[in-house]
């Protein structure tokens with residue numbers, strides 16, 4: 001047997017066996033396929049990638065046969081629209097974001113065995129064959145319906161892409177599914193003067209044929225399988241499934257009119273592709289095929305445990321639709337569990353990528369280099385496992401400073417410092433004859449913690465498991481505090497036997513530290529690596545069968561000097577992050593949002609400036625635009641976003657209140673040339689009368705820029 005020590009050491013004999021695994025020979029873990037039209041934010045990580053990675057790392061440490069599958073979802077209407085707007089091809093859109101997403105996962109140590117993508121040929125073949133099998137078995141219903149079509153853009157339009165006047169409140173920019181002004185839920189037929197969000201053309205009705213999956217035929221089976229046989233699923237998952245099943249299932253179209261996606265493999269299906277929610281989950285199968293020739297062992301053998309990690313918006317697809325598809329196909333295993341998380345809000349508000357209200361992973365790794373484990377820690381200890389939760393930068397700082405630094409990191413550091421100081425840098429012996437009650441208690445805690453953490457991880461309770469580990473280090477600190485080996489050391493001259501007490505305390509603390517490394521490894525892999533480096537042991541020590549043991553470090557073995565595991569995060573760093581978040585905030589775009597309906601892929605995308613309807617010259621001529629110069633600027637009290645400006649307009653000076661305080665410091669904009677809408681009716685803001693409006697341009701990051709002549713000219717000059 002291989003030793004865990006670089007030199008020599010005791011053999012590991014215990015072979016751990018878990019009852020929950022006894023029926024399974026292998027585990028297949030999938031994490032939701034992120035949509036390739038935007039980067040990854042921390043809500044994604046907290047929702048499914050971090051829990052999935054913890055679970056996988058734990059199972060690997062258990063030496064179980066496990067594969068971790070991920071990839072980008074690259075089909076669907078939002079990608080074609082994005083491509084159209086940016087003037088590039090859909091393939092260019094997905095190439096760009098697939099690369100960004102993949103890199104973010106690598107940076108956060110999400111340890112996929114494969115991270116694939118659904119535009120790969122193997123996926124096209126797999127999804128196509130899946131559809132064809134269901135078709136050949138006569139499972140689909142073929143239906144012709146009328147749908148809105150944009151003759152100019154030559155495309156069918158999802159409801160969200162139809163804009164018109166709201167019949168309830170008269171808002172001219174209501175969507176085909178909802179008016180955001182009055183909240184009425186609408187259908188495109190109700191809109192007055194409907195127009196396409198893509199081309200402004202008036203949409204027409206066109207007949208189109210699609211293939212529907214008869215979900216209702218699977219309802220009795222789903223009720224039995226989910227509601228009776230999977231009562232152990234998390235409450236939020238089980239509850240959502242129950243509500244869908246109680247409402248009753250409808251047939252769903254599994255095809256769409258589009259040129260981007262997997263072509264419907266039938267002769268009379270020109271211009272039709274598989275519905276993105278039909279093809280995406282099959283992506284798990286395709287990626288497994290790419291990964292290993294033995295893919296069928298994982299997908300087709302009953303002794304595979306299949307686990308889907310997802311966010312709550314995907315529950316219906318992974319617990320109802322995909323299982324029904326798998327069942328209809330007949331060759332594949334069904335998920336054993338779908339431990340979906342709820343949503344993570346940011347600073348009290350829902351994450352919105354269109355408003356740029358998000359903490360982006362690529363930004364985090366730039367701003368906090370080498371501190372991936374801190375984010376993993378915070379997102380796990382605050383994970384939305386049972387309900388929506390809130391991420392705040394303040395809480396991030398507190399958890400780092402008062403838990404990772406002050407408890408876990410402090411314990412490990414103290415143990416190493418004292419061991420070097422009081423035991424010559426070597427693991428001291430354990431003197432059985434002088435063990436006291438406190439020693440016995442902490443030794444039992446090591447064993448108990450291992451048992452608790454293991455059981456919690458098998459039940460997908462990651463927060464609680466992590467809490468137990470931090471709690472063990474807390475107990476270690478308390479034990480050390482009570483034993484006071486540094487005080488005992490002072491009595492050595494008069495009482496040499498006291499060395500035994502010092503030895504025991506540090507021996508036990510070192511074995512506890514070795515245990516902490518094993519236990520924390522699935523959660524904070526970089527930290528575990530630093531710890532085994534300090535202990536001079538090989539990675540094999542981190543195998544789970546070593547957890548709970550109190551003979552991991554051999555007596556007399558010399559250890560390295562301590563290195564700090566975590567650093568304190570300062571108030572300024574947190575302030576900077578909060579400011580960054582607020583200043584990046586983009587006002588909601590009023591048109592052409594991505595579809596947000598349940599039967600569309602629910603994903604958001606960054607804002608794009610709206611394209612407004614055409615106006616006549618006379619409308620434009622009504623505006624009185626003038627060049628001005630900012631001569632004074634100050635913050636408006638109790639209004640984060642407002643600056644009170646004095647603007648020289650040539651013949652007069654104006655007070656204008658402008659919502660740019662998050663973007664500019666008052667002193668930095670004195671002397672700037674601006675363009676003012678001079679005949680805008682006066683308006684009171686925070687008690688100050690604002691006379692006019694300053695024109696600003698907003699870039700892709702939501703940052704504002706002044707619009708001004710490119711040379712200095714006289715204030716009061718007209719703009720037309």
Ligand SMILES: [Zn+2]
Pocket residue numbers: 166167168169170171174179180181182183184
């Ligand atoms: Zn309305």
